[in-house]
Amino acid sequence: MRKLELEPDTYDEKFTVLTKGANTKVKDWILGQIGTSKEILEVGCGSGALAAQIALNGNDVLAIDKNSQMVNSARKNYPSKDNMKLAYQVGTITDLPADEVSKDVVVTTFMLSELRTFEQQIFLRNVWKILKSNGRIFIAAEFVPSGFWKLIFKIKRWWYKKKLRRLRLPSTSIVKWFYQYIEPLGFKMVTERKWRHGSIRAMELKKVEKNGKTEPGYYQPPQKRFKGLRSQLQIYKCIFTGQSDHFPIEPGIYKSGEPDRKSPIIVTVNYVFTYVKVMRALKSIDAWVLCVDSRGINVWCA
Missing domain, CATH: 3.40.50.150 (Vaccinia Virus protein VP39)
Incomplete structure (x- = not known):
């Protein structure tokens, strides 16, 4: 168009x-x-x-x-x-x-x-x-x-x-x-x-x-798993083919641990590999993880 x-x-x-x-x-x-x-x-x-x-x-x-x-x-x-x-x-x-x-x-x-x-x-x-x-x-x-x-x-x-x-x-x-x-x-x-x-x-x-209510609502995507065999297989897929293809997750805000209104916000990209690595590194620390729309490409390219 x-x-x-x-x-x-x-x-x-x-x-x-x-x-x-x-x-x-x-x-x-x-x-x-x-x-x-x-x-x-x-x-x-x-x-x-x-x-x-x-x-x-x-x-x-x-x-x-x-x-x-x-x-x-x-x-x-x-x-x-x-x-x-x-x-x-x-x-x-x-x-x-x-x-x-x-x-x-x-x-x-x-x-x-x-x-x-x-x-x-x-x-x-x-x-x-x-x-x-x-x-x-x-x-x-x-x-x-x-x-x-x-x-x-x-x-x-x-x-x-x-x-x-x-x-x-x-x-x-x-x-x-x-x-x-x-x-x-x-x-x-x-x-x-x-x-x-x-x-x-x-x-x-x-x-x-x-x-x-006098204001529209907000949308929050469902929590995406970052542990287990399936997540690890996604990591391998990104490593072997991620330079030639995009692997996005839905952009939005996700939870690490049990965050509240005072919890910090970690900003990253909506690339599967990066999301999984960030969530694992946080080790359930109470924080919000905002995955911005990078078109599903990795953090270095984004």
């Missing part, structure tokens, strides 16, 4: 070819779910095609994108017409241009893959803050399918990333742990649709306010 953004005027056409038309099915599904007369923020609006359609259906739409070229292209190709409430501006996930509890709906399509793990959580927390009570977010993204199609998907993905490396262009990431963030951060899955054997999915999440 980042490569396509270099040519905003042909973005829609080339992206439709890339997804074999699944992106248009996603947009049609979202349009059918949203309804009318809503205050809506679209994050990562791209060409502006979806934002314009949502506005034509009688909604008040603010569409943002961090790429100023895409925003300018959207203003040119899909301008706000008479009786349309549609505005475009440059914006990012860390500073959403909306007041707290001001939007009925947030929409984002094929933007999550451009965010790293912690960025996805930051985005969901910021969306929770600007949504009204029982507000909804519609998300579409690329995921890894299951079964036989998982192998085909990974082969295609490997070839595509190899091509991008040759052209020295940045690549997007597979949305891997996103489902685990939904409930802890304060959302509930309402419905989900899948296309292309599950590699492209769209979902509707609803904001949940438990016990009158």
Whole structure:
């Protein structure tokens, strides 16, 4: 997608070819779910095609994108017409241009893959803050399918990333742990649709306010074992193949011993070898171990 953004005027056409038309099915599904007369923020609006359609259906739409070229292209190709409430501006996930509890709906399509793990959580927390009570977010993204199609998907993905490396262009990431963030951060899955054997999915999440809380929650990954035969085999695997492959664990904060609010925080990378070595060296000292997202590469490269 980042490569396509270099040519905003042909973005829609080339992206439709890339997804074999699944992106248009996603947009049609979202349009059918949203309804009318809503205050809506679209994050990562791209060409502006979806934002314009949502506005034509009688909604008040603010569409943002961090790429100023895409925003300018959207203003040119899909301008706000008479009786349309549609505005475009440059914006990012860390500073959403909306007041707290001001939007009925947030929409984002094929933007999550451009965010790293912690960025996805930051985005969901910021969306929770600007949504009204029982507000909804519609998300579409690329995921890894299951079964036989998982192998085909990974082969295609490997070839595509190899091509991008040759052209020295940045690549997007597979949305891997996103489902685990939904409930802890304060959302509930309402419905989900899948296309292309599950590699492209769209979902509707609803904001949940438990016990009158006014802040979104936090996500903490499940504790990962660092002792025993399995952990030792992972160490050997990293030693023998770790220079040519990545072995990530889920980024996040882990426990050593029984830490509390006053315990120190040890910062390291989300590389299996490093995590296991650090946890063993701590010998259950009470501390928090923060594994930052180093893309699963070792501590020296990170």
